[in-house]
Amino acid sequence: MSKLPKYMEIYTDIRDKINKNKYELNEKLPDGDTLADSYNCSKLTVKKALDILVKEGMIVRRRGSGSFVKGVSTNGGAIALGPTAGLVNTVGKQNITSKIILFSIEKPSLEVADKLGIQDEYIYKIIRARHINNKPYSLEHTHMPLSLINGLEPKHLEDSIYNYIRDELKLKMHSAHVWIRGDKANNEDSSLLGVPDSSFMMEIEKLAHLEDGRVFEYSLTRHLHENFVFETVFVQN
Amino acid sequence: MSKLPKYMEIYTDIRDKINKNKYELNEKLPDGDTLADSYNCSKLTVKKALDILVKEGMIVRRRGSGSFVKGVSTNGGAIALGPTAGLVNTVGKQNITSKIILFSIEKPSLEVADKLGIQDEYIYKIIRARHINNKPYSLEHTHMPLSLINGLEPKHLEDSIYNYIRDELKLKMHSAHVWIRGDKANNEDSSLLGVPDSSFMMEIEKLAHLEDGRVFEYSLTRHLHENFVFETVFVQN
């Protein structure tokens, strides 16, 4: 039988119909009762499914009027940085190379320990330089507590640590808090990435949490600004 | 009587209790049934309230274990850029000055018309230079279709256009799609804001929608990078 909750199946079904133009732009969807009948479920379950589409900006629901198709899923070339999407998953494995500059197990600085919410514990400290099509792309500092993440090997760093955490450690990632700012290139950027001193970098600070609230990653990633766009959507409530 | 839905009242009540340390960090909240009893509502209504807190990262719910306080609302000095929060609302009116550089009604460029989803319609085109404590802060290009937004006056531009849209026009804002990137200062930045040529700017492109899906604003805002941090939270699902 199906493992997914019913509202997720309804959501994917309707989403796919929109993307395949079975429901066209500006078309009005059947009303909640009708959909509930055709999916053999209650109105509330339909609403939960449609609410996801609303959050994604694909449909609009107007009380008294109905539900209308407003768009299709967009992610035009931007870098996704959700809790589950690292860099490898979005750009594609073939184009990216990761040079491991540091891969050590050590005690964290006070600042990092504070961010991770730990005391007197060992962490992985990883520094990687990323290149896309042989051009410098980013410099990534990653900190993960050994108590949560262990068994890391170089092959995971060249691939995706997130895939390892999800598929091998079976940990459930939940959320990420990110801060984005701009900064002038520093010595490390120029020496490790090979960018000119005058470069400007886009820095992303990220604190990532598991489903149970524990922090499993604190990272600082600096990108060449030329190749970087951050895209996100806000929805009221 | 109250106008807010019950789940919002429960949400604000619990949120305030957490912020006032009536529920302390890592404390376990009463279980869903107990909360439902004490608020005289159903479990589902409690869940809707707690789901908002989960989305905001303030609590964590674990099936089989309970709900735990995981943090308090943080917005430490960052600039909020949600659909309802413009600049004035977050920084505070007293510190900010807006110099109106352009306030015209004109036909948009092809690119802007495309972004706004209009054809052969007039728009407001507004350029404002913002200063905080007399230091240059940002340069803002705003485009709004006259068919949606009208009656704008200079006083609204010095205050907040968003407040005018919400309070006077009674329009309901719903979502905003934003793109963030870095860019070198251009001639306009230096001449209108008075920043050095070598400055680096953080550019925010924003497309804002009403509840019915119509685009009411397309804007490009360029900030001095020194004063700019963009903060956001991703949550799975």
Place this chain on the structure above:
DNA sequence: AAGTGGTCTAGACCACACT
């Protein structure tokens, strides 16, 4: 086994839009 959250139902009632 007991505690707790997540999903789901069937139906009630209200708020809002269209006409």
Place this chain on the structure above:
DNA sequence: GTGTGGTCTAGACCACTTG
């Protein structure tokens, strides 16, 4: 008024965690 979405209930059942 009729159509439609939003909120809410009371209770059922399932999935997961913990002792």
